[in-house]
Amino acid sequence: MTGDSWERARSALTVAGLPPGALVRVRPLAGGTYNTVEELVLADGGRYVLKTPPAPAAPGLRYERRLLVSEAVFCAGAAEAGVPAPRAVSVGGDAEVPHLLMTACPGEPWTEAAPADGERTDLRRELGRQVARLHRVTGPGFGYPSGALGPLAPDWRTAFTAMTDAVLADARRYGVRLPRPVDEVAGALRAAGAALDEVTVPALVHFDLWPGNILVDRPAAGRARVGGLIDGERMFWGDPLADFVSLALLGDIEKDGAFLAGYRESGGRAGFDTKARVRLALYRAYLYLIMLTETVPRAPGDDHERWVRSAVAPELGAALDEMTGLC
Numbered sequence: 001m002t003g004d005s006w007e008r009a010r011s012a013l014t015v016a017g018l019p020p021g022a023l024v025r026v027r028p029l030a031g032g033t034y035n036t037v038e039e040l041v042l043a044d045g046g047r048y049v050l051k052t053p054p055a056p057a058a059p060g061l062r063y064e065r066r067l068l069v070s071e072a073v074f075c076a077g078a079a080e081a082g083v084p085a086p087r088a089v090s091v092g093g094d095a096e097v098p099h100l101l102m103t104a105c106p107g108e109p110w111t112e113a114a115p116a117d118g119e120r121t122d123l124r125r126e127l128g129r130q131v132a133r134l135h136r137v138t139g140p141g142f143g144y145p146s147g148a149l150g151p152l153a154p155d156w157r158t159a160f161t162a163m164t165d166a167v168l169a170d171a172r173r174y175g176v177r178l179p180r181p182v183d184e185v186a187g188a189l190r191a192a193g194a195a196l197d198e199v200t201v202p203a204l205v206h207f208d209l210w211p212g213n214i215l216v217d218r219p220a221a222g223r224a225r226v227g228g229l230i231d232g233e234r235m236f237w238g239d240p241l242a243d244f245v246s247l248a249l250l251g252d253i254e255k256d257g258a259f260l261a262g263y264r265e266s267g268g269r270a271g272f273d274t275k276a277r278v279r280l281a282l283y284r285a286y287l288y289l290i291m292l293t294e295t296v297p298r299a300p301g302d303d304h305e306r307w308v309r310s311a312v313a314p315e316l317g318a319a320l321d322e323m324t325g326l327c
Contacts, residue, residue: 009040012050012101015092018042034064034298035233039104047104049086051233059297061290062166066146067233068100073145074232075102077137077204083130084228105228107217115216119224121258123216126226128262131243134229135268137204139237156199156238160282163236164189167289174296177309178289179317189285192323195278202237207287210249240268241276242283250315253280274326281323288316 005028010020025041029049040048051068054060068091078085086102107113115123139145141152142159149166153159168186171178178185206213208231217227236242244253253259260270272280291312295305 005038008052008099009038009050012090012092012099013040013048015099016090016101018048018089022046034060034067040101048089049102049104051100051102053099061170061294061297063144063146063148063163063234065148066098067148068098069146070144070235071100071102071231071233073139074204074206074235077235078134078229078232081130081133081137081204083133084226085232086228086230105215105217105230106219107215107227110211110214110216113216113218113224115224119216123224123226124256124258125262125265127214127247128259128264128268129266130226130229131206131209131247131259132263132266132268134206135203135240135243139202139204142202142237144236152202152237155197156202157193157196159236159238160196160286161190161193164282164286164289167286167293171289171293174293176293176296178292179313180320185285185289185316185320188320188324189282192278192282192327195275195282195327196239198275198279199239203240204235205238205240205242206232206235207242207246208232208234209243209246239279239283241279242286244270244280245283245287250311278323278326281319281326284319285316285323288312288319292316 005026006023009023009026013020013023022042022044023040024043027039027041029037029039034054036052038050040050051071053068072088072091075086075088079087084105086105089101089103091098091100139152141154142156143149143152143162145152149162153162168182172182206229209229213231214229215227216224218224247253247259248256254272263270291308295308
């Protein structure tokens, strides 16, 4: 671990009013694709997670500016909902590029915890209940609370159009190879936009609830449980259905009966009429556009790029075809 990491960690502790001299360990955490993520351990055993953004000149997507502001909003929303998630301790540093210090959650990512079949059903049902509680938290408008794409919008169609326009502009800027021409993609998204008018309440949407961001905790006594929903930096105020995309990444949430049962038990509405299916196709298209476009500024390596090209690009095409067929 470099001296810069220790200096950064001590500075964050100072801003949070915690004793920098109590720092005994700084450990990089895997999984972050944009921010630097580190675990801080204090002499009393306290564990924290520190996120630090890249330099302002680093390449990225338009919506990623000030991601940590959005994550702090997510932390506050999760606390309001009573959902296990990190709690923001402080947002400090430069106003344009703040760091975020959070409490650490117990458990391992679902991708590493490998729940057994019996555990999986119970955990997915518990997850459904937690996500339904998250979706009861509402915001003052629609869109990204970071302000990366401008102020919050008064309606969901305006906000989501700005979101898709931004990622399409990034795709053009980076010369991303999409399965359809950018203008054709833009036309399909706009043609399906009327379905967005069904959404009138700006709910808290995590939008990155793939298994790597769901922690499974196995306490010494008792059954496995969801220890935390992490990495809420890509949250926005919008349609709860949008969360179903990453929850069933490259798949179909309707096949996840345990999750949907838990979601409905806690009051979540999970209908799949024609307009809902159009919206789900729109949200799949948006996520897959992000996944394809970010490979250029991220430069994650040939293996990952090949996987995105082979696995994600066809799903984008399928989402566009579905929304066109339903409209």
